[in-house]
Amino acid sequence: MKRSEEIERLERMAREVRKDIIEMLAEAGSGHSGGSLSACDIVVALYFSVMRHEAQNPQWIERDRFILSKGHSCPAMYACLARAGYFPLEELKTLRKFGSRLQGHPSKANGLPGIEVSTGSLGQGLSIANGVALGLRLDRIGARVYCLMGDGEIDEGQIWEAAMAASHYHLDNLCGIVDNNGLQIDGPIDEIMSPNPIAEKWKAFGWNTIKIDGHNMEEILEAFAEAKRIKGKPTVIIAKTIKGKGVSFMENVVDWHGKAPSKEQAKVALKELESS
Amino acid sequence: MFEMKSTRDGYGEGLVALGEKNSQVVVLSADLTDSTRASMFKERFPERFFTMGVAEADMIGTAGGLSLVGKIPFCCTFGVFASGRVWDQVRVTICYSNLNVKIGGSHGGITVGEDGASHQSLEDITLMRVLPNMRVVVPCDAIETRKATINAAEVVGPVYIRFGRPSIPTITKEDTPFILGKAISMREGKDVAILACGIMVYEALEAANDLDKKGISARVINVHTVKPIDEEKIFEAARETGAIVTAEEHQLCGGFGSAVAEVVGKEFPVPVEMVGIKDRFGESGSPQELMQDFGLTRFDIVRAVERVLKRK
Numbered sequence: 001m002k003r004s005e006e007i008e009r010l011e012r013m014a015r016e017v018r019k020d021i022i023e024m025l026a027e028a029g030s031g032h033s034g035g036s037l038s039a040c041d042i043v044v045a046l047y048f049s050v051m052r053h054e055a056q057n058p059q060w061i062e063r064d065r066f067i068l069s070k071g072h073s074c075p076a077m078y079a080c081l082a083r084a085g086y087f088p089l090e091e092l093k094t095l096r097k098f099g100s101r102l103q104g105h106p107s108k109a110n111g112l113p114g115i116e117v118s119t120g121s122l123g124q125g126l127s128i129a130n131g132v133a134l135g136l137r138l139d140r141i142g143a144r145v146y147c148l149m150g151d152g153e154i155d156e157g158q159i160w161e162a163a164m165a166a167s168h169y170h171l172d173n174l175c176g177i178v179d180n181n182g183l184q185i186d187g188p189i190d191e192i193m194s195p196n197p198i199a200e201k202w203k204a205f206g207w208n209t210i211k212i213d214g215h216n217m218e219e220i221l222e223a224f225a226e227a228k229r230i231k232g233k234p235t236v237i238i239a240k241t242i243k244g245k246g247v248s249f250m251e252n253v254v255d256w257h258g259k260a261p262s263k264e265q266a267k268v269a270l271k272e273l274e275s276s
Numbered sequence: 277m278f279e280m281k282s283t284r285d286g287y288g289e290g291l292v293a294l295g296e297k298n299s300q301v302v303v304l305s306a307d308l309t310d311s312t313r314a315s316m317f318k319e320r321f322p323e324r325f326f327t328m329g330v331a332e333a334d335m336i337g338t339a340g341g342l343s344l345v346g347k348i349p350f351c352c353t354f355g356v357f358a359s360g361r362v363w364d365q366v367r368v369t370i371c372y373s374n375l376n377v378k379i380g381g382s383h384g385g386i387t388v389g390e391d392g393a394s395h396q397s398l399e400d401i402t403l404m405r406v407l408p409n410m411r412v413v414v415p416c417d418a419i420e421t422r423k424a425t426i427n428a429a430e431v432v433g434p435v436y437i438r439f440g441r442p443s444i445p446t447i448t449k450e451d452t453p454f455i456l457g458k459a460i461s462m463r464e465g466k467d468v469a470i471l472a473c474g475i476m477v478y479e480a481l482e483a484a485n486d487l488d489k490k491g492i493s494a495r496v497i498n499v500h501t502v503k504p505i506d507e508e509k510i511f512e513a514a515r516e517t518g519a520i521v522t523a524e525e526h527q528l529c530g531g532f533g534s535a536v537a538e539v540v541g542k543e544f545p546v547p548v549e550m551v552g553i554k555d556r557f558g559e560s561g562s563p564q565e566l567m568q569d570f571g572l573t574r575f576d577i578v579r580a581v582e583r584v585l586k587r588k
Contacts (some may be wrong), residue, residue, distance in 0.1 A: 131341020
């Protein structure tokens, strides 16, 4: 497929996934809109272009692994998994419902194919990703590990423990992504607990850093390709994003962190996404 | 006269035995390689040994990740850090996902000695046993610790093993079987049952000797597995003796004694007296001084037996 066709395909998929996110959140009546939408393009790129994986074989030993450290953004991951064929699309409607495999935060315990590990308590995913990367290298398996973090999440000390360890162990089969949408629950990250300058911190920890527009599919793909090429150190992509991206009344609004749209609001959102 | 050996040595030997027979076993250490005896594994299998530095949460998460690709990781640090500092990581990363990670919590109890309160793990049994999917083992001597460590790799899922710093009497034999969840009768008796774990099993045996001289027949049971606890054995002890004393080198609140009382209370209520630490932090001192001051000696067990018999 030509490069621009690839980009278009991924952008179309991202639009569908955004619609899935809005629909499933409205149906659930609760959940995390803002961070799911800001992460969407990255997660779509991973599942539909960058990662080697097989929906029919979720345990394939050579698969690339995706660890959603910012677990609350699971609607984005669930939608991608469904669209990739891990489970039926209709199951997205069961998000957060009693007995559902689609728990409020990713759960390995409920049998949903494609979930590598339970997350939701922030700051833990990068350590896990490191362990996977270490284990793969020990067994000489060439698969790569991707770990998506939030820019509020990087307040957590454990992220920096893991950052230190990834560099110490030269985990070049690991690629982190920071969904830098600039907002956390209490407000803008600059006001609440500023992690800036983000890229410089990762660089100081020994990582290769790449800054991109997190909604530009071309930049996203190039960044992941560069990460694959870098040897001897892990790479982190600092993706500048807009929380709530794609839905005008959600974009950049702090309140939409942990809120789901009402059925009415969802209708408006879906119309916007349809015509985008 | 018993051989004196530390349970942490037993852990180290267990790790080496595992290293030899199971290529999937890996060991992680949070900068306490020598103290926890992870060093024994490191010397033999350096390519499977990972230093994590003073970063316990990272160690737990990394172990979780290693288990996802089929490794059997053993995390090594002091009990205070292995249970307290990283409780959320153990809860969410390990237990909620039911990952095959083993945690060796060394330096359990007051007998850590001079380092004092911050390093004396008096709450780890409570903290770990309350987590779903977690098994909790408190072996009584070096031999049992070695067996428990080897056994942990055979269990599929999270295991927490609590062991200690000082040399203590070896009271079990090489051929004493170790079965997770199966308490061991150490001494028969009919007037009272003393249920103990860890170093208190030896103290319980000594107490039973003292009680014998007073004409009291005390049964001693080594409950090495606090979770899943051997309910049948406890039920049998309650039914057959009518009085129970528990003994642990640990807070009374929510610990081993509580676990026993939960079973007794629901199955066959009999008077229970508990020997353990009464809601205080540790202190610097020699292990012997501390055992005395904190009420963890054979004399304390004897007194507890005398109290419980009055309530029968």
